[in-house]
Amino acid sequence: MDAIAFPSPFSQIHPLFFSASQENAPRYHPVSMIPNPIDFSRFKCCSITGSKLTQVDTDQLFDEIPLRDTFTWNKLIQTHLTNEDPIQVTATYQRMLLLGLKPDRRTLPRVLAASRLLGNLSLGKQLHCHVIKFGFFSDAYVTSSLIELYGQLEGVHAAKWYFRTAKFDKNNAVAWTLLAGMYVKKNKPELAIDLFNQMIDHGGKIVDAVALVTVLAACGMLKSLREGRRVHQIAMDCGLDCDVLVGNALVKMYVDCGSVKDARGVFDGMRCKDGISWTAMINGHVKKGGFNEGLKLFRLMNRDGIKADAFAISSVLPACARVAAHKNGKEIHGHLIRNAIDMNVTVLNALMDMYVKSGSIEYASRVFARMKDKDFISCTIMILGYSLHGQGMVGVELYREMVENSRVEVDHMTLAAVLYACYSACMVQEGRYYFNCIRSPKVAHCALIVALLARAGLFDDAKALIEERKISRHGEVLRALLDGCRIQQNFNAGKKVIEQLCDLEPLNAENYVLLSNWYACHEEWDMMNKVRETIRDMDLKPRKAYSWIELKNKVHVFSTGDVSHPRSGSLYNILQNLLKNVEAEGFRLTSDFSLHDVDEERECNPCGHSELLAISFGFINTVAQQQIRVTKNLRVCSNCHEFVKAISKKVEREIVVRDPNCFHHFKDGFCSCGECW
Numbered sequence: 001m002d003a004i005a006f007p008s009p010f011s012q013i014h015p016l017f018f019s020a021s022q023e024n025a026p027r028y029h030p031v032s033m034i035p036n037p038i039d040f041s042r043f044k045c046c047s048i049t050g051s052k053l054t055q056v057d058t059d060q061l062f063d064e065i066p067l068r069d070t071f072t073w074n075k076l077i078q079t080h081l082t083n084e085d086p087i088q089v090t091a092t093y094q095r096m097l098l099l100g101l102k103p104d105r106r107t108l109p110r111v112l113a114a115s116r117l118l119g120n121l122s123l124g125k126q127l128h129c130h131v132i133k134f135g136f137f138s139d140a141y142v143t144s145s146l147i148e149l150y151g152q153l154e155g156v157h158a159a160k161w162y163f164r165t166a167k168f169d170k171n172n173a174v175a176w177t178l179l180a181g182m183y184v185k186k187n188k189p190e191l192a193i194d195l196f197n198q199m200i201d202h203g204g205k206i207v208d209a210v211a212l213v214t215v216l217a218a219c220g221m222l223k224s225l226r227e228g229r230r231v232h233q234i235a236m237d238c239g240l241d242c243d244v245l246v247g248n249a250l251v252k253m254y255v256d257c258g259s260v261k262d263a264r265g266v267f268d269g270m271r272c273k274d275g276i277s278w279t280a281m282i283n284g285h286v287k288k289g290g291f292n293e294g295l296k297l298f299r300l301m302n303r304d305g306i307k308a309d310a311f312a313i314s315s316v317l318p319a320c321a322r323v324a325a326h327k328n329g330k331e332i333h334g335h336l337i338r339n340a341i342d343m344n345v346t347v348l349n350a351l352m353d354m355y356v357k358s359g360s361i362e363y364a365s366r367v368f369a370r371m372k373d374k375d376f377i378s379c380t381i382m383i384l385g386y387s388l389h390g391q392g393m394v395g396v397e398l399y400r401e402m403v404e405n406s407r408v409e410v411d412h413m414t415l416a417a418v419l420y421a422c423y424s425a426c427m428v429q430e431g432r433y434y435f436n437c438i439r440s441p442k443v444a445h446c447a448l449i450v451a452l453l454a455r456a457g458l459f460d461d462a463k464a465l466i467e468e469r470k471i472s473r474h475g476e477v478l479r480a481l482l483d484g485c486r487i488q489q490n491f492n493a494g495k496k497v498i499e500q501l502c503d504l505e506p507l508n509a510e511n512y513v514l515l516s517n518w519y520a521c522h523e524e525w526d527m528m529n530k531v532r533e534t535i536r537d538m539d540l541k542p543r544k545a546y547s548w549i550e551l552k553n554k555v556h557v558f559s560t561g562d563v564s565h566p567r568s569g570s571l572y573n574i575l576q577n578l579l580k581n582v583e584a585e586g587f588r589l590t591s592d593f594s595l596h597d598v599d600e601e602r603e604c605n606p607c608g609h610s611e612l613l614a615i616s617f618g619f620i621n622t623v624a625q626q627q628i629r630v631t632k633n634l635r636v637c638s639n640c641h642e643f644v645k646a647i648s649k650k651v652e653r654e655i656v657v658r659d660p661n662c663f664h665h666f667k668d669g670f671c672s673c674g675e676c677w
């Protein structure tokens, strides 16, 4: 590319800006170069001063302009800039100088912006000389353009150096904010806040909305509620807290700092709200587990006529990713379709995840089947989804197809998902094969293969793998082994693993609960009492078991042996009658050594177990045939599992129970989990 020099015979450089002794000073290149695109015969512009002009030569254009004043040139330069044609900007500027016209304070920022867009630092430095020579070095507007140029092309240190040394009127928030914004972009929020404080010290009245938005973003990044509140106060003092931009930034800052209450206070006080305000607030609630609040806001947002976009939808979908909220999820899916909202891959992934977690694997797979651009996340969600819902084989098949049709290397999450699929379908051979494909397996992958081997009764293989990988000191690996012992009813091996766990994690109450239950299961009451004493002496607090069911937008929670509910009498009656009925048909209670709730669930009549109370409550409050959906915080015990299977046949209803391990779809006396959970 040819290079041409600007026509100004500048020989002197202002020593203030380019002293060689200055550290961090931008390096100055004395040879003035700009790319030479100038072929005026091809120079076309589309619009000037607002009217559309097409296919007009600039030469011709300027011949027709009677007054060749700077104002007209500036307009032309701006047109090229708006058209994202920086080369024509510099060409027009050069021509302007050749004609002997002087640039003004509006010309130079535009040409500086063009050199920034071109990524041409030496051109920028040459223009910096023009700024000095034409006497604009104290102009705040021009100076801001230079800060932007140096920040983008030479780094924030160069911008800061220029900001500090340049002699311009600093009673203007633009330059300060530009620099603070650069620090935010460079992930240095503390420096941005520092700069904001300096600006306040310099003259508090110069704060504007953009400055506040920038510093609030920095406070959010730093998660500093103290700084955030201080800036909030400054915004109120300046009367800027009512500005919608500032309001949105305040909501987001409080959400980022973890204070949903403060965020909601700002949100409720905002006179003007836009889609961004609503989305930020919904996101805040959902992130903190306030699912119902998030959903309520989403409905209010629609009622207020604010159209939910893909961001709002992605924020609210996690609120529906619970068994209890499957209806809300469908409602939002309907909203997406009715309003023709752009369903990009992120939204569709969130939608599938929601359906998987709310218990509707069929809906998730329908969304997946219709997706045009699936990514690895989409496949991982579905592989995990199928496995959670007792269809591990489908998950393995999906993985196989995905690997065949793609050359991209799969990531650790997807590999863990396929191992989980093998585990849930008890596909030992496939599991071993995929595990051996992992170049450097993480402990999580090892735990999954151990769980699979143990579940299949291959304890020797599982132990050999633990030895070989030296992972016997990882709780998750031992728990995987223990699950296998439970499923295979291998009591002796189970006890050894529990003892190892107690040794490895002496402060984890759950391990002693397991031990105590093991003794209870073997009717070794003395030993069981000793372990329970240990739990008490060490002041350990085992987790309590809870189950909940949502009916008519209200969540009903039950603990083990709960009698606090006004209708608990009928709840127990229903269960006792059902138990009698199924016992008459041959149902028998068994023992389970890995119950969690030591004091209560061990007393082995399942009628008092929380999930059964919740199911019984569901029977009273729903119509016949209606599916019952319950969630439990701990693993369902085997007695309850057997009992619910029998109930589902007796009452001819589908009962879905979500526990931390998987979804149990009970129907006609069978469970989708295949007895392994």
Ligand SMILES: [Zn+2]
Binding pocket: 601, 606, 609, 636, 637, 638, 639, 640, 641
């Ligand atoms: Zn139970």
Ligand SMILES: [Zn+2]
Binding pocket: 641, 663, 664, 665, 671, 672, 673, 674, 675, 676, 677
């Ligand atoms: Zn099950």
